[in-house]
Amino acid sequence: MKEKSKKKKKKSRIKLLHQYYSYTGFYNFLGSSIKKAIMPILVIIAILLLVHFFVIDLGEALKSLTQELPPYGILLVFFLSESLLGLIPPEIFIAWANTTLHPNGNLALLATLSYMGGILSYFIGKAITDIPAVHNYLEVKMAKHLKNTAKWGGFLIVAGALLPIPFSITCVAAGIIGYPLRGVFLFGLLRFLRFFLYALAIFNIF
Numbered sequence: 001m002k003e004k005s006k007k008k009k010k011k012s013r014i015k016l017l018h019q020y021y022s023y024t025g026f027y028n029f030l031g032s033s034i035k036k037a038i039m040p041i042l043v044i045i046a047i048l049l050l051v052h053f054f055v056i057d058l059g060e061a062l063k064s065l066t067q068e069l070p071p072y073g074i075l076l077v078f079f080l081s082e083s084l085l086g087l088i089p090p091e092i093f094i095a096w097a098n099t100t101l102h103p104n105g106n107l108a109l110l111a112t113l114s115y116m117g118g119i120l121s122y123f124i125g126k127a128i129t130d131i132p133a134v135h136n137y138l139e140v141k142m143a144k145h146l147k148n149t150a151k152w153g154g155f156l157i158v159a160g161a162l163l164p165i166p167f168s169i170t171c172v173a174a175g176i177i178g179y180p181l182r183g184v185f186l187f188g189l190l191r192f193l194r195f196f197l198y199a200l201a202i203f204n205i206f
């Protein structure tokens with residue numbers, strides 16, 4: 001009897017959670033966000049593929065970058081990437097850290113720079129909203145969507161910090177929607193967890 005009651009409680013909690021997400025518009029927000037993100041992502045991927053196959057081998061270019069630049073130059077490039085859309089995969093820099101004399105220290109430095117880059121991206125997003133045309137567009141045409149996005153801004157930061165999507169872009173979005181900075185500071189700390197897990201699972205740094 002006790003086990004059945006426990007199962008019922010678990011089921012009821014899941015049901016209540018599902019109802020909450022349905023009523024608050026989380027599922028609609030998630031679906032619309034994915035739809036809106038697909039085209040820009042596909043365009044970026046297409047551009048990168050065109051550059052890779054017809055202009056320069058991006059993999060070799062990034063490898064030579066980590067081989068020719070001094071450590072501070074590599075770290076600077078990484079910080080700029082993590083602050084401006086984050087289009088260079090962090091895994092390339094994690095692989096570089098694995099080749100250095102102090103892989104653990106460099107990995108921690110990379111994670112810190114990524115976190116700081118996300119914070120800078122947040123302020124870039126805030127600055128974008130000061131542009132009159134952007135401000136008017138957000139206030140008039142995107143008001144409803146931004147309201148839902150602000151409600152689930154924490155989920156946005158968590159996804160950017162942990163998943164293989166550019167952390168910088170999610171932080172820019174958080175800045176645009178006016179998500180509280182303390183939330184970015186807090187949820188952004190999961191970026192350190194991602195670097196640790198990637199280093200452990202893929203490169204066996206630890």
